[in-house]
Amino acid sequence: MTTTASAPAPVADARGLGLAHYAARGVLEHVLARHGVTFQQQIALRAVVTADAPQTPDDVVTQVRASLKAAPAGIRTTLDELLAKQLLAVDGAHLRPTDAARELLAAVGAETGAVSARIWGGIPAEDLAAAGRVLALVTERADAELAALTGDAKDA
Secondary structure (H helix, E strand, C coil): CCCCCCCCCCCCCHHHHHHHHHHHHHHHHHHHHHCCCCHHHHHHHHHHHCCCCCECHHHHHHHHHHHHCCCHHHHHHHHHHHHHCCCEEEECCEEEECHHHHHHHHHHHHHHHHHHHHHHCCCCHHHHHHHHHHHHHHHHHHHHHHHHHHCCCCCC
16 A cells, blocks of 8 residues: 655745735636726725725725725826726715616625635635734735835834
């Protein structure tokens, strides 16, 4: 009888995180493309739709920049694109989502929900909790490093 040693479990590292991110993002971008929106448009739209209070364009730029580390000028272009697509509307100094925006996000959510269930399903809760803790720490540290590199470091 032949026995084989099982392969060691992979250790989490930047490459593994990147591969997982781009694999999942690829799935999402495929769904978004069917609806005629980009990843950054969806992130900006979600920031407006899920906000607890009306958002100004500057508010949305700040939120999207914090999430995507994207340049403010590019985010403003994204907001202009969403206005042109009539997914956002100007309401005084604020942006508000249109019914079409809410319908779009609901449709994307429904499509990605089934895929997400297949991707995440069956992973033990304790593994998800450990991964969540590690990802939160990596995000915190990477944000601090980026802030130091770009001169955006805040006083603690």
